Amino acid sequence: MTVNLKDVKQIFREKQYKLTTQRQLILQTFFDHPGQHLSAEDVFDIVRRDSTEIGLATVYRTLELLSELDFLQKIDFGDGRNRYEINTSNEAHHHHHLICLTCGKVRECDDDLLEALEGSIARKNNFEIVDHHVKFFGYCQECREKREE
Amino acid sequence: MTVNLKDVKQIFREKQYKLTTQRQLILQTFFDHPGQHLSAEDVFDIVRRDSTEIGLATVYRTLELLSELDFLQKIDFGDGRNRYEINTSNEAHHHHHLICLTCGKVRECDDDLLEALEGSIARKNNFEIVDHHVKFFGYCQECREKREE
DNA sequence: ATAGCTGCAAAAACTTTGCACATAA
């Protein structure tokens, strides 16, 4: 189930959060940039560029709220700032991240195999798993080709 | 192969880095706190508590150096600061982290099964994988028991 | 009408940097 504006509106109504212009603009930014991992500053710049006034503090507060509501996922790629991506699903299916150690580019990769591991790890450790983050570090095709030139 | 002081001394000699008192104290801190994920401030406090003077900037610089040399591994648990753990191996074998969403405690868990996945993901995505980080989020036994009380 | 939200600016929290002095090799 992909997050859409209707879901958001409903949850906001249920939880009695106000659906302000700023909050909609921030959400729209994520809809407009699928598969990207935006930082607070990124979102701020994008909304501002589209000629609307917004405060950086509001961006931070909204990203926090949307993460709590599980519409966004907070991720750290080791570049000293938090990044967010829109949740494509409320279910357990995830994608993972391939992070190139040369160019720093982050690519997504699908994989369902990890779900199987979860069960065995949960049992072995008596730990109820509700989510996982997996990052693979290495070298992308482009950088490997350049290296050989 | 577990990192020990002899390895470190040798690599330092090879790379012409000076093995200063401060660097030894910081390494010793990790030897003295196995399985812990220490922040710069943690290390700073521990070394200071043991009555030796050290500067916070030196701690940051040393943690950076030891990470580059692969003696330490930098990890982010989402608490707004970098944490480090001593590398128990130079080989591909890793442990993963179980992070409790209630109490925030981080536990390690061994698992070799992911190595198998790596091959298939690397092939499918044409990406040369050299490392991976896996974090599982959920609820530890203690917190689940408390919840039921 | 009013509880909740925003923008601004100030502050907090973490990390990096410049520089004079100190020290391992």
Next chain:
DNA sequence: TTATGTGCAAAGTTTTTGCAGCTAT
């Protein structure tokens, strides 16, 4: 001896907070 490393303080970044005014509901 001298290239490196250290400590301090200052500066840089990212994120949070206080507060007066604004706005969805």
